[in-house]
Amino acid sequence: MNAVEASSTPILRVENVSKTYKGRKGDTLALEPTTFSIAQGEFVAIVGPSGCGKSTLLHIIGGLIEPSSGQMFLDGQEFFEAGAERGMVFQGYTLFPWLSVRENVKFGPRMQGLPLEEQESRASHFLNEVNLHGFHNHCPKQLSGGMRQRVAIARALANKPRILLMDEPFGALDAQTRAVMQDLVLGIRKREKTTALLITHDIDEAVYLADRIFVMTARPGRFKAEIVVPFGQDRTEAVRDTSEFFELRKQVSHLLHDEGRKVVEAELATARIREG
Amino acid sequence: MQVPTTKSEALAYAKSEVLTSIGADPTVFEGRRKKAKVFRLGGEISPILYWTIAAFMFGLVLELWCFLSYTGRVSPLILPTPTGVLSSAIRLWQAGELWPDIKISVFRIVAGFLASAVLAIPLGILIGAYKGVEAAQEPLNGFIRYIPVPALIPLVMVAAGIGEGAKVLLIFLGTYFQMVLIVADVTRLVPRDLLNASRTLGAKPHQVLFNVLLPATLPGLMETCRTMIGWAWTYLVIAEVVATDSGLGYRIMKAQRFLRTDEIFVGIVILGLLGLLTDLAFKFLQPRLLPWAEEGRNG
């Protein structure tokens, strides 16, 4: 593959992917047919009201849920199953509690049967990347929530995935910790040239980290707007104080609040119907 | 670690996040409000306080026993005195009758329990992991498990006679079907996201099974074994009371025939002590074998 082709083939291509959950009380259309691409080195964020199908979409891309329709391609190759080339960080804590921090990070390379020295060097490298030098032999239950998510990020990166998928990774953390984690992700992205897809409900987080933001509608989820964030990968914390940041934030916020209101109104309407 | 709720907790928490050097232990925000934890829902108490309360309750029961028996409020035919029971125990021990009974009973428990664990644990995990195995096994097991084991005694005696095999078989029957279903539940309770995470890390199906699902069930399996050994004691006594000429259950039956209430009590107290000992052994081993498991849920 030559350089021109490489830059024109997106890393991830999602085409008309939709999801209908079949249930006893009928079917739920969780995600309308959705199409988008992510290019090499791009950081894309998805924001949307709760229950609009963000997690569903990310789990489909991760190969953990089967889509009801559509196709997905990684580097032009269609995929169906979960795989190490699409690393994932979950909202809840998913470290293996019986493994030390270091063993957790080595898990992926070990499953792939990489040579032991390679496993070790990757563990050291990526634990450094997330600033956890002194914690290799700790066990997960000794760690705070923020530290656990750092390990989860290091663990996903240790496979050197083509794309890093993150489902509200800092949603359960307090504001201060979250800010620290965002700076950490920004640094990693710059050093590792990580391509990433981040789901978040935090508008600041989306604007601070992403190159592009997709705003989704209330359920059934659909991409309603795409906002380009022009700050580039060398942005620093100072960008948070610029008027551009403020404008983008306002723009996303307006788009999102309309949807949020729809969710609440829909809930009220169902409640009223139930009460008769 | 919990997400902090108060402002000072949040500050300490954030500080520990920023200072990622060692020594920045995020568990520092304990302090203050220690009072009345004994009666706080889900509250923790110190081991010393815990064992003091436990010893106090044993003392209370013993005192009640003393009161009822020494004052003659309850006939010695029903409730012998503690000293009477103790002297009977010493007498039986010196006559060399007690130790062989304990040995054979413990042997039956261990054999019956091991047999059922060796079969029930792998099958239970498979039921919990694969819907197909669940369909093949769980409804069937659910049916068999509601057959009371004593109802099977005549059948067991016809099939296996009254030898050691019959007793072990009864303990096996009493524990196996329950255990399969509990192990299946333990397996199903392994968080989905843990399995999902391993798949996105490139683990193949057999690697998910052996490297994630299996270790994740260990704390639950240990807890299950603890519960099932308790059940095994029950079925042991049932087996020994019905047909045998040895063991603690037999000792109790024989004592009853001669109206030796003190010897019945010797048997009961020894059964209780052995049960307590097994429980303590599990409590001792659990944090040592599986130090990574989150404590709290079962104790």
Ligand SMILES: Nc1ncnc2c1ncn2[C@@H]1O[C@H](COP(=O)(O)OP(=O)(O)O)[C@@H](O)[C@H]1O
């Ligand atoms: N396994 C499932 N079965 C049925 N409905 C589901 C399932 N998972 C999610 N849903 C429904 O699909 C919708 C989208 O869920 P989700 O993707 O988790 O939303 P989000 O992550 O945006 O909050 C929600 O209404 C949710 O109730």
Ligand SMILES: [Mg+2]
């Ligand atoms: Mg979600």
